[in-house]
Amino acid sequence: MSSCPQQQENCIAYVRYIRDKTNQLLEVMGTEPLQEEELDDHALIELDPIGTIAQSFGHILEYLNETINELQVAKDELQAIFDATGVGISIIDNNFRILRCNEKQRTLLLTPETEDVTGCYCFDAYGNRNAPVEHCPAKYTFATGQPAVAREIIKRGKYFQVATTPFARDENNKVTTVIEVSLDITEKKMAEQSEKEQRDFYLTEKSKLATVLESLSEGLLVAGTNDRILSVNRSATMILQRDEVELIGLALTDLFPVISVELTDPMEIIQGLELTCTQARTNECHLSLNMAPLLDNEMKRIGRVITFRNITEEKKQQELYHRTEKLSAIGQLSAGVAHELNTPLGSILGYARLLLKQENLTQQQREQLAVIAEQAKKSGTIIQALLNFSRHAQPTQCRLDACDLNSVIKNALCLLTTELSKRKIILTTDLELIPKVCADPWGIEQVVLNLVMNALQAIGSQGDIRIIVRRQPGGVRLEVQDSGPGIPDEVRSRIFDPFFTTKPFGEGTGLGLSICAGIVNENGGNIDIAKSDSRGTTFVVILPCKESVDA
Amino acid sequence: MSNDERSIETIELNILGQVCPACLLVVLKQINQYRERLRNGTARLLVRTDHRDTTRTVPASAQKMGLGVEVHKVSTYYEIIIGGAS
Numbered sequence: 001m002s003s004c005p006q007q008q009e010n011c012i013a014y015v016r017y018i019r020d021k022t023n024q025l026l027e028v029m030g031t032e033p034l035q036e037e038e039l040d041d042h043a044l045i046e047l048d049p050i051g052t053i054a055q056s057f058g059h060i061l062e063y064l065n066e067t068i069n070e071l072q073v074a075k076d077e078l079q080a081i082f083d084a085t086g087v088g089i090s091i092i093d094n095n096f097r098i099l100r101c102n103e104k105q106r107t108l109l110l111t112p113e114t115e116d117v118t119g120c121y122c123f124d125a126y127g128n129r130n131a132p133v134e135h136c137p138a139k140y141t142f143a144t145g146q147p148a149v150a151r152e153i154i155k156r157g158k159y160f161q162v163a164t165t166p167f168a169r170d171e172n173n174k175v176t177t178v179i180e181v182s183l184d185i186t187e188k189k190m191a192e193q194s195e196k197e198q199r200d201f202y203l204t205e206k207s208k209l210a211t212v213l214e215s216l217s218e219g220l221l222v223a224g225t226n227d228r229i230l231s232v233n234r235s236a237t238m239i240l241q242r243d244e245v246e247l248i249g250l251a252l253t254d255l256f257p258v259i260s261v262e263l264t265d266p267m268e269i270i271q272g273l274e275l276t277c278t279q280a281r282t283n284e285c286h287l288s289l290n291m292a293p294l295l296d297n298e299m300k301r302i303g304r305v306i307t308f309r310n311i312t313e314e315k316k317q318q319e320l321y322h323r324t325e326k327l328s329a330i331g332q333l334s335a336g337v338a339h340e341l342n343t344p345l346g347s348i349l350g351y352a353r354l355l356l357k358q359e360n361l362t363q364q365q366r367e368q369l370a371v372i373a374e375q376a377k378k379s380g381t382i383i384q385a386l387l388n389f390s391r392h393a394q395p396t397q398c399r400l401d402a403c404d405l406n407s408v409i410k411n412a413l414c415l416l417t418t419e420l421s422k423r424k425i426i427l428t429t430d431l432e433l434i435p436k437v438c439a440d441p442w443g444i445e446q447v448v449l450n451l452v453m454n455a456l457q458a459i460g461s462q463g464d465i466r467i468i469v470r471r472q473p474g475g476v477r478l479e480v481q482d483s484g485p486g487i488p489d490e491v492r493s494r495i496f497d498p499f500f501t502t503k504p505f506g507e508g509t510g511l512g513l514s515i516c517a518g519i520v521n522e523n524g525g526n527i528d529i530a531k532s533d534s535r536g537t538t539f540v541v542i543l544p545c546k547e548s549v550d551a
Numbered sequence: 552m553s554n555d556e557r558s559i560e561t562i563e564l565n566i567l568g569q570v571c572p573a574c575l576l577v578v579l580k581q582i583n584q585y586r587e588r589l590r591n592g593t594a595r596l597l598v599r600t601d602h603r604d605t606t607r608t609v610p611a612s613a614q615k616m617g618l619g620v621e622v623h624k625v626s627t628y629y630e631i632i633i634g635g636a637s
Contacts, residue, residue, distance in 0.1 A: 005618070047573075047577070059583070067617075
């Protein structure tokens, strides 16, 4: 089929138009123009390039609209998050101008009457300053490109933590905007302060309690639910004479076997139980003990508390008091008996001596009168001892004065020279230089004499006596040691009782040590047996020194 | 092969020996024809081409239409797999 030239020209122009417009569209799509050798006119028309590209543009536009819609939703969501977040957020440019800030930031750092701060300097709007401060986190982030945190900024009575992080950078990677986040840490700060105050209060109370417990004169033990000791105070270690390390972990039954039964009841309460306890495994002491369950704040049992005090000295004082009372009663009785017997005995002795002067007596009568006189004289000696005893046994106001104990001892020993020389007994003295004691010298001399005489009688014919004087806190200590057979345990508690004697009948009055006890008590001192076994006995006398009495 | 992969139809388009932009026009025509299925993942278009420029122009256009694109070199030619959301 042939066509006219006009139609052919129109067709060529039409194809050129299609090709030009197709190339124009392809250029928009970023590709090379079509070459005729690549796609001839017929193939070009067949391919419908303009329709194809138009349809593709339609798809691209559709996808673009979808993306725009999604971005809009995302933007709205981000805006909602930006406004609803619990932290203040600002976007700040590198001139420190605020580009945006959320509502929380306005609430935290701005006053309610403040207008929009967009475009304002952040240091002016948020800090009322003329320039950024040295430790400004935004300044650090702009300078280094690194995130920064400024801790504890205080504004309007509130504490804030401000952090900045890079948000956008220029082509040289320099930070151009930062996001600044402000977190209100006031509650956290207050909670920390409150916790610190509570901790300080707790530590102070703990320290006070520890001081109180340590200063208690009573011993204190705290045991766990297994009745093993958890803690002890200083007095407990002193009373028990054991180290804290030795006591911690020790079972209460091992320390106080006598309360084993009470310990079977976890809620047992003991008040003022008197018991004997071993100090440092050897010495014994008397304790008064209290025990109660230890409860926590929910009244749940968490262990026991045991307090105790050493009543050894108290018991000794009680014994001494009872002995003094007994001595006083016996003394009164003795004084009466002695007074009543003294007169008739005087008559018996006087008449016996008068009769002995008669010359017409037979030998037998003379011997019998001599016995009467001698026995009456012996009775008189006993009565004199009774009178002496009764004088010291009854509480009287004796005259105490500064007294040199060592001189008193030397004087007493002079009186014993004859007695000592009769036997093979060696008496030695070890008299330390001591301050003067507050005592009646005559009474103390009598005590020394009686103790040494007692030692001589205990030793018999051969042995040693040693007298030692030492200074001790508040007084002096006099010891009289002998190498006699010792005092049996069963009679030791009665050794200071009047009329008690271990000598054969008729050889002793049993008043010597009673008189000693009476005199020492009158002088404000103590007398006791420090040691007694088969190797000998040691009597100890404690006398107060003049300085401590004056003080 | 998973059930998902079995249910995806592969539409193959062999344009070996052709050069851009004719290649691009041919591929765009196929995309236009199957666009909905390519987007919802029930079909994928496997294009075989030995013209390197096509591996740039076709993926760029397909991605602008919201389609996922993978390009693999296979011995002497390239495989462009178009399909699924980008």
